[in-house]
Amino acid sequence: MADHIVCTVEELPEGARKIVEAEGFLIGVFNCGGELLAIEDRCSHDDGPLAEGELDCAAGTVECPRHGSIFDLRTGRPKTLPAFAPVETFPVRVEDGQIKLEVD
Amino acid sequence: MNPPPETAALDPKQAEREAIKDINQDYKTKFGFNDPETGYVYKAPKGLSRKLVEDISEYKGEPQWMREFRLKALEHFLARPVPQWGADLNQIDFDDIHYFVRASERAETSWDDVPEDIKNTFDKLGIPEAERDFLAGVGAQYESEVVYHQVRKDLEEQGVHFVDMDTGLREHEDIVREHFASLIPANDNMLAALNSAVWSGGSFVYVPPGVEVEMPLQAYFRINTENMGQFERTLIIADEGSAVHYIEGCTAPVYSTDSLHSAVVELIAKPGARIRYTTVQNWSQNVYNLVTKRARAEADATVEWVDCNLGSKITMKYPSVYLMGERAHGEILSIAFAGNGQHQDAGGKIIHAAPKTSSSIFSKSISKDGGRSTYRGLLEVAKGASEARSKVVCDALLLDPESRSDTYPTIRIDENDANVGHEASVSKIGEEQLYYLQSHGLDEEEASKLIVNGFIEPVVKELPMEYAVELNRLIELQMEGSIG
Ligand code: FES
Numbered sequence: 001m002a003d004h005i006v007c008t009v010e011e012l013p014e015g016a017r018k019i020v021e022a023e024g025f026l027i028g029v030f031n032c033g034g035e036l037l038a039i040e041d042r043c044s045h046d047d048g049p050l051a052e053g054e055l056d057c058a059a060g061t062v063e064c065p066r067h068g069s070i071f072d073l074r075t076g077r078p079k080t081l082p083a084f085a086p087v088e089t090f091p092v093r094v095e096d097g098q099i100k101l102e103v104d
Numbered sequence: 105m106n107p108p109p110e111t112a113a114l115d116p117k118q119a120e121r122e123a124i125k126d127i128n129q130d131y132k133t134k135f136g137f138n139d140p141e142t143g144y145v146y147k148a149p150k151g152l153s154r155k156l157v158e159d160i161s162e163y164k165g166e167p168q169w170m171r172e173f174r175l176k177a178l179e180h181f182l183a184r185p186v187p188q189w190g191a192d193l194n195q196i197d198f199d200d201i202h203y204f205v206r207a208s209e210r211a212e213t214s215w216d217d218v219p220e221d222i223k224n225t226f227d228k229l230g231i232p233e234a235e236r237d238f239l240a241g242v243g244a245q246y247e248s249e250v251v252y253h254q255v256r257k258d259l260e261e262q263g264v265h266f267v268d269m270d271t272g273l274r275e276h277e278d279i280v281r282e283h284f285a286s287l288i289p290a291n292d293n294m295l296a297a298l299n300s301a302v303w304s305g306g307s308f309v310y311v312p313p314g315v316e317v318e319m320p321l322q323a324y325f326r327i328n329t330e331n332m333g334q335f336e337r338t339l340i341i342a343d344e345g346s347a348v349h350y351i352e353g354c355t356a357p358v359y360s361t362d363s364l365h366s367a368v369v370e371l372i373a374k375p376g377a378r379i380r381y382t383t384v385q386n387w388s389q390n391v392y393n394l395v396t397k398r399a400r401a402e403a404d405a406t407v408e409w410v411d412c413n414l415g416s417k418i419t420m421k422y423p424s425v426y427l428m429g430e431r432a433h434g435e436i437l438s439i440a441f442a443g444n445g446q447h448q449d450a451g452g453k454i455i456h457a458a459p460k461t462s463s464s465i466f467s468k469s470i471s472k473d474g475g476r477s478t479y480r481g482l483l484e485v486a487k488g489a490s491e492a493r494s495k496v497v498c499d500a501l502l503l504d505p506e507s508r509s510d511t512y513p514t515i516r517i518d519e520n521d522a523n524v525g526h527e528a529s530v531s532k533i534g535e536e537q538l539y540y541l542q543s544h545g546l547d548e549e550e551a552s553k554l555i556v557n558g559f560i561e562p563v564v565k566e567l568p569m570e571y572a573v574e575l576n577r578l579i580e581l582q583m584e585g586s587i588g
Contacts, residue, residue: 063289063291065291066291067289067291067292067293068180068289068290068291068292069289070289079286080285080286080287080289081286081287081288081289081398081400081426082289082292082398084426084428084455084457084486085457085486085487
């Protein structure tokens with residue numbers, strides 16, 4: 001397990017996102033109403049750039065820009081087809097003003 | 105008895121031309137007529153715009169979320185290029201289409217209240233008669249909206265909802281909101297995006313747990329006006345342990361300019377439920393038929409698509425079943441018939457996403473007079489779908505050297521213990537077969553018909569009797585005069 005520093009807390013205000021590379025994964029880190037959530041930036045349907053999709057903070061979801069599957073940011077599970085397999089999610093925490101991502 | 109002299113005088117080529125002419129005339133008189141547009145409530149000018157989408161939503165008095173869904177879909181549509189795989193769609197002029205045409209005020213529950221011309225049309229097509237004889241419910245869509253809708257009282261009392269989609273959204277907003285676009289997001293593909301922006305009509309069906317609807321529900325779609333776009337939207341939900349058979353048919357007048365039909369259909373079979381969805385597609389040969397159909401089968405559920413494509417200029421349609429729960433079963437039976445000037449690009453997709461799921465795809469296509477048929481299929485066994493079983497069989501029959509058939513089967517398997525069989529064949533009507541049958545006293549045309557009938561029989565026998573008869577009759581029409 002490795003910690004990966006994403007950025008400082010100030011650099012990721014509410015509604016913002018950052019896509020980082022860690023341990024061979026591309027990962028999208030989102031600030032959803034103060035809650036930090038991280039999801040693999042690769043759709044399980046057809047490798048779409050998931051973390052670039054439309055964010056819905058109220059629902060806690062992101063929509064794949066390629067064919068529109070909606071993923072739950074907390075569980076990584078798709079809520080609509082055409083994707084049906086979950087994507088990876090990662091724990092995120094704040095330490096000394098830094099946002100840190102845990103990647104296996 | 106003497107044959108009438110003019111027939112006797114025809115040489116075979118001429119006789120063939122006569123017969124072909126007759127087919128067109130038959131479509132024209134039987135299905136290809138058009139009504140005057142008197143009494144129309146609203147006909148949008150040609151072309152697509154944000155304003156039009158807002159107007160449709162406004163007309164229908166929709167909730168805000170649906171209006172937003174439509175507007176977002178419009179953006180997706182405008183951002184997507186015309187697909188360059190499959191059939192040739194480059195000739196479609198999206199600015200030359202009427203996207204919304206309202207022929208009557210509302211969906212009536214008595215045929216007597218349907219405007220005269222429209223009622224006559226459905227009379228000619230035999231819909232009220234079929235309703236009396238063997239259907240549990242009927243929806244009749246004319247242009248953009250449903251003009252008649254009725255379901256048998258006893259089913260209504262058991263809690264079955266069968267209404268047009270606009271009414272479904274008004275009366276069952278919660279169920280619709282939960283499931284609408286959950287299988288086919290607006291951004292799934294270009295035509296799904298277009299449908300999502302301008303959808304109108306279609307059916308909403310909900311069958312409560314344990315209720316089995318024994319007789320079929322039918323929807324009939326009719327385009328009347330020229331350069332029309334019809335975009336119905338259908339959502340069928342079969343709750344736990346319930347069963348339903350839904351049938352759709354369609355026809356249109358024969359025009360020299362093209363129309364567009366682009367539907368989105370979503371089926372949800374909850375645990376132990378069964379849905380069968382049968383299509384007899386008989387659009388006139390100036391209609392582009394570009395449809396997205398997808399189903400989700402949960403544990404122990406079954407979904408079957410019976411998909412017969414006879415009409416249209418170009419069809420692109422690949423109904424799919426996602427087998428999401430253990431022991432779910434999916435079946436696709438596809439018949440395509442491509443005559444002169446037609447391209448039937450059809451097939452099906454099955455995705456095994458749970459253990460012990462099973463499926464089959466049977467596809468039969470017939471091409472004649474330079475027609476083109478394509479089978480395009482996907483069979484996927486995803487990781488975790490252990491002990492999946494599937495069988496894919498696709499056969500193509502070519503009736504002459506000018507016709508064409510292509511097969512694009514994709515098989516993806518991520519489990520070691522999957523049991524998957526695949527067979528494909530292309531056959532040409534053989535001299536020997538014909539010779540054999542002719543030596544038994546049939547003429548060439550009868551012999552060809554017999555071969556075609558034998559070829560599609562396995563699919564036809566899955567249809568309810570009335571539709572099997574109808575399909576055979578339509579194929580016979582297509583076959584007449586096809587042998588040079
Ligand atoms: S790639 Fe994400 S939905 Fe297709």
